[in-house]
Amino acid sequence: xxxxxxxxxxxxxxxxxxxxxxxxxxxxxxxxxxxxxxxxxxxxxxxxxxxxxxxxxxxxxxxxxxxxxxxxxxxxxxxxxxxxxxxxxxxxxxxxxxxxxxxxxxxxxxxxxxxxxxxxxxxxxxxxxxxxxxxxxxxxxxxxxxxxxxxxxxxxxxxxxxxxxxxxxxxxxxxxxxxxxxxxxxxxxxxxxxxxxxxxxxxxxxxxxxxxxxxxxxxxxxxxxxxxxxxxxxxxxxxxxxxxxxxxxxxxxxxxxxxxxxxxxxxxxxxxxxxxxxxxxxxxxxxxxxxxxxxxxxxxxxxxxxxxxxxxxxxxxxxxxxxxxxxxxxxxxxxxxxxxxxxxxxxxxxx
Numbered sequence: 038x039x040x041x042x043x044x045x046x047x048x049x050x051x052x053x054x055x056x057x058x059x060x061x062x063x064x065x066x067x068x069x070x071x072x073x074x075x076x077x078x079x080x081x082x083x084x085x086x087x088x089x090x091x092x093x094x095x096x097x098x099x100x101x102x103x104x105x106x107x108x109x110x111x112x113x114x115x116x117x118x119x120x121x122x123x124x125x126x127x128x129x130x131x132x133x134x135x136x137x138x139x140x141x142x143x144x145x146x147x148x149x150x151x152x153x154x155x156x157x158x159x160x161x162x163x164x165x166x167x168x169x170x171x172x173x174x175x176x177x178x179x180x181x182x183x184x185x186x187x188x189x190x191x192x193x194x195x196x197x198x199x200x201x202x203x204x205x206x207x208x209x210x211x212x213x214x215x216x217x218x219x220x221x222x223x224x225x226x227x228x229x230x231x232x233x234x235x236x237x238x239x240x241x242x243x244x245x246x247x248x249x250x251x252x253x254x255x256x257x258x259x260x261x262x263x264x265x266x267x268x269x270x271x272x273x274x275x276x277x278x279x280x281x282x283x284x285x286x287x288x289x290x291x292x293x294x295x296x297x298x299x300x301x302x303x304x305x306x307x308x309x310x311x312x313x314x315x316x317x318x319x320x321x322x323x324x325x326x327x328x329x330x331x332x333x334x335x336x337x338x339x340x341x342x343x344x345x346x347x348x349x350x351x352x353x354x355x356x357x358x359x360x361x362x363x364x365x366x367x368x369x370x371x372x373x374x375x376x377x378x379x380x381x382x383x384x385x386x387x388x
Contacts, residue, residue: 049076050143050337051278054324056080058276058344059139064088066137068129068268070122070261071095073147075104081141082111090114092134096121096170096252100147121171123257126264136270144258145280146248158248160240163220168244168251178247179217187211197255198246199282202230206243219244245281255283262291266315269347275316280339285323292316292345319344 049055055077059067061084069078072095082091091114095101101119108115120128122142129135146158157167157178168178185193191207194200209229216222226240249255265275275292279285294300295316299308324342331338 048334048337049080050334050340051324051326051330051342052077052080054342055141055143055276055278056084058319058324058342059141059274061085061089062138065139066090066134067092068125068134068137068140069093069143070125070141071143071147072100072104072117073143074100075107077141077143078104078108078115079111082108082114086111086114090116090134092116092118092129092132092137094118094120094122094125094128098171119171121257122261123253125261126267129268135268137268137273138270139274139276140265140269142258142261142277144254144278144284157219158244160219160223160238160244163218166216166218166222168248170252174251176251178251181247181250182210182222183215193250194243194246196246197249197283198242198244200242200246205229249283255287258284258287259291262288266295266347271347271349273347274319275345275347276342277344278340278342280341285341285343288343289323292318292343296345315348316345317348319346 059081061067061081063085064087065085066089067081067085069081069091072078072093075093078091078093082089085091091111093104093108093115095104095117096119098119101117105117108117116132116134118128118132129137155164155167156169157164166177166179166182169176181193182190187207187210190210191203194206195203200206206226206229209225210216210222213221213225216225222243223240226243230239232239262275262277269275277288279288296314296318298312298314299310300312301308301310320343324344326334326337326340
């Protein structure tokens with residue numbers, strides 16, 4: 038098994054498409070929920086200057102450190118927060134950063150994490166079987182591999198990795214325990230299902246499953262998407278880039294659900310759910326990287342970008358105005374300006 042020794046590189050995926058989807062404008066306020074090495078963040082700050090602001094979040098403290106150096110020129114316009122985006126709304130309330138013009142989720146792992154030699158994210162490096170985005174988390178991949186029952190492991194690998202050979206892999210893992218390193222796990226997987234399966238490495242899906250379980254990625258994504266709607270201003274953009282079907286399915290269902298006025302089950306003659314649409318789908322057809330981008334950055338090949346726009350119903354107008362009035366007690370930044378508030382009052386009070 039060859040080990041990679043090249044220095045980490047970072048190429049933002051679907052960069053131009055992301056900036057267009059967010060409709061980044063000078064003076065705009067944006068949230069990057071997955072800072073990584075700061076590629077998308079830097080582009081947003083380039084386009085929302087002068088006067089723009091960016092709040093960037095990442096669960097990985099190493100990402101915050103690297104991005105801080107990269108974004109040093111924008112230090113007066115940027116807040117870098119070492120937190121999980123599952124706490125998105127609480128973070129924005131704490132830093133008085135809402136409403137915003139756009140929110141970006143670039144899911145999956147960054148090159149920073151994949152190329153790290155000591156984190157255990159990649160099966161191309163021999164490292165401790167860790168996989169925690171934040172080292173302060175309690176559970177590691179080694180804990181799961183060495184304590185779950187064979188049935189539990191098989192279910193996890195099948196559910197989060199969509200691995201058809203989950204039972205064989207789980208059986209061999211239990212037989213070979215304890216397993217402490219990525220190389221030991223890769224060898225165990227190869228012994229159970231073979232060393233090659235087309236273009237995909239046999240360990241790919243198992244590593245994905247363990248990483249998702251360790252960091253509770255799908256659970257956190259669902260929670261953060263719901264919180265994002267409350268933080269977007271009128272016509273604010275929600276942009277999500279996903280890299281596997283589990284993530285994309287959650288995003289697609291969420292956006293579709295929130296773009297409908299009624300979500301009652303089929304067959305009910307009269308709406309009883311009372312649901313009101315809060316989003317409008319921008320690109321009903323998913324956006325994927327061009328062949329040129331995939332050739333330049335093979336890691337982008339599975340990326341899918343979806344965009345929705347926040348809409349405000351008539352019933353929400355007064356609530357929105359009230360939020361803006363309360364926010365006026367803070368600094369007059371972004372949308373929180375007395376002139377704008379006066380205009381909003383005139384519009385709402387005469388409608």
